[in-house]
Amino acid sequence: MSRLTLGPVVVTTTAIAAVGASVWLDLATTSAERALALTEPATATALPGVLLAIAAVVVLHARPRDTVGWLLALVAVAWTVDGALYGWPAYSLARDLPGSDFAYWFVGRVGAFLLSGLVALLLLYPTGRLLTGRWRPAGVAVLVASLALPTMLLLAPDSVVFTRGEPVGSTEIVRLPFSDATAELLLRLAQVVTLGSIVAAVALVWVRHRGAGPRERTQLRWLLWAGIMCVLMVLAGATLSVGGTVTTVLLDLAVAALAVSVTIGLLRPELGDVDALVAWTLTTAVVAAVVVLVDVAVLAAGSELMGDRLDERDVTVLVLVLAVVVYGPLRSWLGSGVRRLLLGRRGDRYGAVSALAARLETSGTVDEQLPALAGAVAETFKVRHVRVDVLAPDGGMLSASHGPAPAEVQAIDIAYQGQQVGRLVLPVQGFRSMLSHRDQGLLVDLVRQAAVAIRARLLATELQESRERLVLGREDDRRRIRRDLHDGLGPVLGGVALRLQAAGNAIDADPGRARELVALARTEVSGALDDVRRLVHDLRPPALDDLGLEAALRQQADRVRSEVDVAVRAEGLVGLPAAVEVAAYRIVSEALTNVVKHAAAGAVDVHLEAGATALTVSVADNGRGIGPDVTAGVGLLSLRERAEELGGRCEVTCPDGGGTTVRAVLPYGTAVPDTVGTSERSSR
Template sequence: MDSKGAKLMFRLAWLLWIASVAGAALSLGLAAVNGAAQRETGLVEAGGNAGLTIAFGTVGALVAVRHVRNPIGWLLIALGCAFALHGFAQEYTAYVFVERPGVLWGGEAVAWLKAFKGEVTVIGLFALVLLYFPNGRLPSPAWRIVTWITVAGIGLSMLAAFRPGPFRNASYPPSVTNPLGVPGGDTVFGAAEALGTMLMLVTLMLAIGSTVPRFRRADGSERRQLEWLVLGGAAVVAFMVGTQFVFSVPDTVEEPLFYLAFAALPTAIGIAILKHDLYDVDLVLSRTLVWGSLTAFVVGTYVVVVGFLGTLVHARGDLVPSLVATGLIALLFHPLRDRVQRLVNRFVYGDRDDPYAVVSRLGRRLEATLAPEAVLPTIVETVAEALKLPYVAIALRQGQTLSVAAAYGTPSPDLLNLPLIYQTEPVGQLSLAPRAPGDTFTRADRRLLEDLAWQVGAAAYAVRLTGEVQRSRERLVTAREEERRRLRRDLHDGVGPSLAGITLKLDAARNLLPRDPGAVDALLGELKTQTQAAIADVRRAVYDLRPPALDELGLVPALRVHAARLEGEGLHIVVDTPNTLPALPAAVEVAVYRITLEALTNVVRHASARTCRVRLTLSGDCLVVELTDDGRGIPADVRAGVGLTAMRERTAELGGTLQIGSTPDEGCRVTASLPLPSAPDDGRYSPESQG
């Protein structure tokens, strides 16, 4: 809607409000002068109508000007206008027809407007308010039929304005007839009015029922708004139960209380839509529902028991039925209160008081979840729904940072952050928003959430581990393809052209042999050199795949040979290994060999050490490679180069760990721990590895 349309709707809302307030003021003025023409409570009824007019009209205008597209504001304005028209028409016709007949004109027209408005139109309007509350949308598209039935009921009830003959109002003289009555239409229009009233009553019940599934699906602010509506409705129900069953209230008191109680509905709706975040309604709603239910139980039990026993013994005035009813209530009150409190807590707080139900629901949802990527979203959704929280999120630790892996609902600034830990290792963080802005979690909430955090930590660790395994697989596939690409490039660009050149030179030597044997001899010398270069290229490619020394000598002898080559210029290298080593997988042998060679190369180039020791030990199911030197260590400001990075990657590929410790001027220690499989994974072992 453009700014011009918004201004027009703004003016229309306040214009209707001014008209309804003016009607309420006129009705109060007429009620004051009508005097004996009205019943004893006439002024009270006029004041009540005026109060409801102002309450519904004001709330409706405020909602309409702030949320132009929300139909609730306009429906509340319509309710305010209906109450204003009802009050004004009732007082005006009483003045014209009873108090001062003939003084003012238009009595029949005003009476017709009152009949056209109908006595039960407000029922349909309020049903529409409930259907569209709180966001201006129906609970689902299927509820459109209920909306149209409500509108049809309102229209049918308005047809009563065309019934012929005198108006059906005991305060009008019989001579006052309907100026727009349709002759012969009394039966038809009377039936239409009855049908419309029935339809509106049915749709009102359906509208009240629609708030239950809407409340169950709602979260965050929408749930808060619905709670305010329930609180307003509870005020009306409490008034009806109190005045009809609990207390004996005279009409002069009951009628003002009715209007005050009914005014709680527009007040609650206004707070819900305009200022629902300013007040904490959970505690009030919980106590209201609990004590309202208990009051209904006490009253109902008392009435039923006293009535039944009184009928049975024919002694309604006897004290015995009352004593029996009181004793029965006393026996059932405490267990019933506990039961009702649990039901209300579940309605307001979810399954907070039943941790087993939360864990059980979470377990069932996880069992039904097959894909690893759906585990964390399932957890946050289940926790949010079970505890009725507006926002739940799980963040996984990636190095020193946290990244959100799954979230449900709308985040808020006041979050409770609980660490996710698996076997003393921090794996992430569970973030939860309180049920309303400004709320805090109770002790019961925190106990349950902390217990859940331990369970979620294991699941988060499994998900993170699954992700790491998947990324490792991707890295392995990438490394394999890169290795194949390198081999293809080396063979295509190196060995291939060399062999092709050798073939051409052999053809040239064959052609020269009959004519110039001396030239053939020189050409053969070039062929020999080129062939040796091709052989060197092949050997280099083979060495990059797997060092030949491992197959020719075994792991330990190969390390000793390489260490002997690096000794010199004051450096002594000692290779210390067990007497026997188990048969090692090829991947472990290559990793140990290359990590050791890279570490020894760094010692020779940078350490300025006199002694270096290489130790291979078995620790459980791991082979530990430890290299120490007495050199100058690694400076604190030195960044890891290609060599150290390659060592870490080789260790991580096999699921091992690499630790590098260094103290300036006191040497360096490199420790790589590589897990050994319990059974051979590819059948490739080096029998010489026992060295």
């Protein structure tokens, strides 16, 4: 069996043997013998080491080379051995057996190294390495400081270490050349330094958390939960002011929390919702503290007011009645209030959603709805900063924020019907920013509801602007056609009529002049026909009627073929509505013009495919693409407007392979695709 696989077996065997020895020593000694030796039951002291040993075995079984796992194993073995030796003095002194001085020496002088093990665990978890960079010297210094108390305990005289005089003989290895007073002062200073190293180690855990990745942060939050549980157990023991079994149980619970959290954090950090666990633990602890304080105050007041008038039985009955009838509902309301104060309204899912609905209902424009959403999320989750970014119709970004921005934030996408329409930005740090799965569900509900309202408002605004552009464009076309007819074609035709009349009058008197006038009239009529053709082309390209859509596009491709190689492919272009043909022709023409002017491409692929309900148009080039900082110009906006006039969509993208792709869906059936690129969905 190799050393790596032997480790868990050795740890398990040692822990079981030490605990077995502790149980046997407790059963073999009496309370009087333990009192004479100034010791307590050994099993209670060794039991936390067993919990750590179980954690170490589980970790080392899965990851035999894990540094933190070996550290846990070392601490577990030392803890269980310390517990077994703690029970030996009572047994050996009562039976005049050797080894009591060694047991006192180990428990009193070596046991303090367990504190150094705790500091090392904080500094090395979860990677097994100290922090790198400028924080590495700080980690080394903290680790050295944690050895101050254990080292001083090894060197101090017995009279300072064992104030109650437990050892029979001497346990001193090296005696310091100081007086007992000086040695005691140095021991107290070492105690402060070692305890301070624990605080510094916790601070370095926070530093590690700030610079860690997502998985490591989750692992550190498991350690955070264990730390919270340890603090709560210590505070509970100090508040209750009890010893013996209760203190032992609290210590065992704290160590169990540490063992379980470290094991999960090292092996399966994603096993549970640790953020929800941390938030629930903190909230429950605060609520319990407040409720207990009020309980004590109510009982003290009741005893003070009625204790002298009623006997103990009557006071008990009266307090129980008051607790059930009056204080029970008050206590529930108080707990809910504290939870809302700490975590906001995330527990009231319906209330949060309905409150946001009321806010959005009273907000008219998007500029009012965005701050309403940011404020609702901040109030619901009790976070200091929320920012909402929403994509505007022109490609820009509309933003609204609530509260000052922290140093580090996290972004959550806002989607509507599978399309991203914006994002929600929240803080990363702080336990209020730890979102449980239930909290994430509530956040999704809030964002989904707001996204529908904001998207509807944006679409309404965009529709209104599109209508205005259509009306203005239609009036501009009418004004242009009127001007062309009135100022161009009208005078020409009027001049032709006058020349023909003059030619008729001159036929008999001056036939040559009549022929000249007829020739001039013919020239003017030819010019008028050109104007008519131009007007007709602006209304609808004649090539669509003369050649059809595919041939007309090939004709457009031939015009730019000297600049770029164009390939035209078409499928099913039969019986298309006139408006769809015109839109497709204009979109392809504009896209080809943009390619020649801006793309510096060598080839363009034009593909048209008619489905059951829509025509899909794609123009893809292999040029340099469009930079992310380029603002959409008139040409790109006109492409989108021509598609939207028919209820379709048009998007311009730059694929990873390079170039630019213009893709439009032009519906002509009863079903309209909701996203670009799904024109055949309803037909398949």
